[in-house]
Amino acid sequence: MLFSLKDKKVLIIGGSYGMGLATAEAVLEAGGHVAIAARNPETLAAAAQSLEAKSGVSVPFTALRIEDRAAVRAFMEQHAPFDHLVMPGSTVKPFVYDELTEENAHEAFNSKFWGPFWAAFDCRPLIRRGGSIVFFSGVAAVRPVKGYTMGASINGALNAVTRSLALDFGEQGVRVNTIACGLMDTPLNDVLHSHDKAERIARMAARLPTGRIGTAEEGAMGAMYLMCNGYVTAQTIGIDGGQQVMD
């Protein structure tokens, strides 16, 4: 079996819906165990229940914010030692260039960059040799969208830190990689494009080489590949329907 996670323990921060939940399902199907975390305890409980019903495996969950370094560390310590740390969970708000303030720019970095960064930093004594860390950035780092300056900056920072942390973690046999998604059909788009979601998806689909946007499961396939392939580290892999090269 190429994609086996038999008896591996995977922590997923942001595992209650979207690509994180799809990854949790895939891990359980591949014989692994998951512990999931996110902010909303009700959504987490429902996700854990549905994962347990499908797999027959117990799924512990913890309500936390990725911005809360102490809470994230406690979650990781509770489940240590573990094999993989996957982090699709951060809060992305739809503000654009003209609405940029010091406050909302810091807020954005605190959630999507500093949250996962400190989790990775703090997991060093807790993660097993042979394991990996998976960040989620986004295609905007290399194919910017007008107005989405902060998203592009954060994604670029995550892509860069991936390469650097891969060196730092190499000596303990832990790999570090990032998934850079394009437009994926997840609940995030209800938040980011609440007023024009259907129109935006149709517009993007018409421009993409794939002719459609991605699914949460296709994002999860990326996480599975990065966890299972022991020869891949320091990489940012695009799952973007060809958005980088579209007209």
Ligand SMILES: NC(=O)c1ccc[n+]([C@@H]2O[C@H](COP(=O)([O-])OP(=O)(O)OC[C@H]3O[C@@H](n4cnc5c(N)ncnc54)[C@H](OP(=O)(O)O)[C@@H]3O)[C@@H](O)[C@H]2O)c1
């Ligand atoms: N979907 C796309 O089109 C797309 C495109 C480019 C990049 N990405 C990136 O890919 C990653 C995953 O995206 P997705 O579409 O799967 O997102 P999603 O559908 O919004 O799911 C996000 C998950 O993270 C949790 N979460 C949100 N804010 C959190 C916080 N501050 N602390 C802890 N957990 C938090 C959510 O649960 P709670 O709300 O209960 O906390 C949920 O479990 C994100 O980094 C996103 O920026 C997505």
